[in-house]
Amino acid sequence: MPWLKWLFDAWRLPVGSHATLDIGCSYGWMAAAMSVAGAATSIGTDIRRPNHDAFRSTFPASTAVLAMADMFKWCYAPDRFAFISIRNNSAFCMAPQLDEKFVELGRNVRRSLTQGGLAYLSFLTNFSGMRSDDGFTNLPLADIIDYLHRTGLHIVKMMKLGGATAFLLCRPEDAAHFDGLQRTITHGQRFHALREYVEARVDGAVPAPRILRNLFLAAADMASEIALRWHICERATVCLFGRGILTYYVWRIMTVLYPHIPVGGFVVETNDEPSVLHVVTDEEAGRIWGDNVLSIYLDTKHWVDVALGAATSSAPPCDLMFTSGDFGPTLPSGEPSMHGVPTSGETFTFHYCSGDHDVEVPPIIAGAYLTGLLRNLQEPCHEDAAAFEERFFTTFPSGFEGV
Numbered sequence: 332m333p334w335l336k337w338l339f340d341a342w343r344l345p346v347g348s349h350a351t352l353d354i355g356c357s358y359g360w361m362a363a364a365m366s367v368a369g370a371a372t373s374i375g376t377d378i379r380r381p382n383h384d385a386f387r388s389t390f391p392a393s394t395a396v397l398a399m400a401d402m403f404k405w406c407y408a409p410d411r412f413a414f415i416s417i418r419n420n421s422a423f424c425m426a427p428q429l430d431e432k433f434v435e436l437g438r439n440v441r442r443s444l445t446q447g448g449l450a451y452l453s454f455l456t457n458f459s460g461m462r463s464d465d466g467f468t469n470l471p472l473a474d475i476i477d478y479l480h481r482t483g484l485h486i487v488k489m490m491k492l493g494g495a496t497a498f499l500l501c502r503p504e505d506a507a508h509f510d511g512l513q514r515t516i517t518h519g520q521r522f523h524a525l526r527e528y529v530e531a532r533v534d535g536a537v538p539a540p541r542i543l544r545n546l547f548l549a550a551a552d553m554a555s556e557i558a559l560r561w562h563i564c565e566r567a568t569v570c571l572f573g574r575g576i577l578t579y580y581v582w583r584i585m586t587v588l589y590p591h592i593p594v595g596g597f598v599v600e601t602n603d604e605p606s607v608l609h610v611v612t613d614e615e616a617g618r619i620w621g622d623n624v625l626s627i628y629l630d631t632k633h634w635v636d637v638a639l640g641a642a643t644s645s646a647p648p649c650d651l652m653f654t655s656g657d658f659g660p661t662l663p664s665g666e667p668s669m670h671g672v673p674t675s676g677e678t679f680t681f682h683y684c685s686g687d688h689d690v691e692v693p694p695i696i697a698g699a700y701l702t703g704l705l706r707n708l709q710e711p712c713h714e715d716a717a718a719f720e721e722r723f724f725t726t727f728p729s730g731f732e733g734v
């Protein structure tokens with residue numbers, strides 16, 4: 332519910348004047364959460380008949396209504412919905428391909444959104460294209476992006492963490508509006524997550540678990556944005572360049588979440604530390620970046636500079652930059668939290684990953700992702716969060732061999 336409330340506020344969705352819809356709502360928990368989060372009219376539909384009595388007794392505070400509908404056969408009213416969710420959808424994760432039936436559903440969603448409305452689609456896939464034992468077809472990311480293009484929906488944002496992949500989508504005529512909001516919200520969220528992390532280190536403190544978690548989510552968010560851009564631009568390789576350990580974090584998460592994307596020519600400048608990374612100068616980096624490379628500049632040093640009150644670092648020309656000197660330090664401190672900036676006295680929370688599982692991500696998993704100790708979550712992980720921090724804040728790892 333808090334995540335939905337944040338989402339409605341941050342993206343300025345007109346949920347007071349237009350309905351919200353949860354397609355494939357199961358027993359209705361999300362439809363209930365939407366109404367408690369401020370949706371004036373919340374509707375949930377599922378191919379299975381809803382149990383109204385159980386719904387009313389489980390969610391007495393909710394004004395949502397549930398109905399029965401096959402999402403492939405039902406036509407939702409045009410121009411009516413401020414938010415449409417298709418969350419953790421079994422039809423999508425079991426589909427061998429997203430054929431005409433799915434395309435028509437997507438077009439139906441597009442027509443049903445009102446001006447300034449958003450759709451949220453999430454389902455499980457590891458992108459391998461190989462059917463797993465549970466029957467999931469694990470659709471490749473390229474197929475999903477191709478599918479979304481065929482529906483005519485504009486991709487505002489992709490979010491991935493663990494097995495869940497989620498998209499925020501809008502009508503094409505709202506693309507400029509949401510792309511503008513995306514930049515502000517995402518940048519503000521990341522900026523605060525990373526600055527919180529760096530400031531704790533600059534003061535010599537071991538970061539609180541929440542700070543480590545936020546760092547991890549910010550890095551995962553950058554990795555998702557890089558992956559989406561790489562597919563849309565149809566480049567051969569991703570090349571990361573930066574002057575801080577954050578560049579390594581993102582590279583590491585890329586290799587775990589998007590193993591099919593070649594992250595080549597990875598370069599970074601260090602103080603002669605032994606490194607698994609290819610170390611080059613700014614000038615060499617510019618030469619390495621070729622036409623068919625998506626070049627990314629990622630700089631933790633910027634946040635260290637900000638935390639120390641020093642001058643901001645400069646960036647070489649690139650396709651995508653995750654540190655811009657003109658945004659962070661000048662952010663007004665009293666800005667509302669809906670734009671990712673905490674008001675004074677408020678605890679900062681990074682809301683911005685899949686929205687499906689991020690609240691459950693413990694810091695220990697962050698360590699596991701970044702060090703290559705990714706393992707079945709039923710088993711204990713050897714990595715201790717504080718020890719992880721000590722080893723990884725300033726020193727680039729050497730001898731890394733991959734997962």
Ligand SMILES: C[S@@+](CC[C@H](N)C(=O)[O-])C[C@H]1O[C@@H](n2cnc3c(N)ncnc32)[C@H](O)[C@@H]1O
Pocket residue numbers: 354355356357358376377378379400401402403417418419420421422
């Ligand atoms: C894994 S559950 C997820 C439920 C809920 N959205 C959530 O996130 O917890 C998938 C839901 O999709 C529904 N579903 C599958 N195919 C559907 C269809 N053709 N039309 C409507 N709902 C469908 C199922 O009945 C089930 O309730």
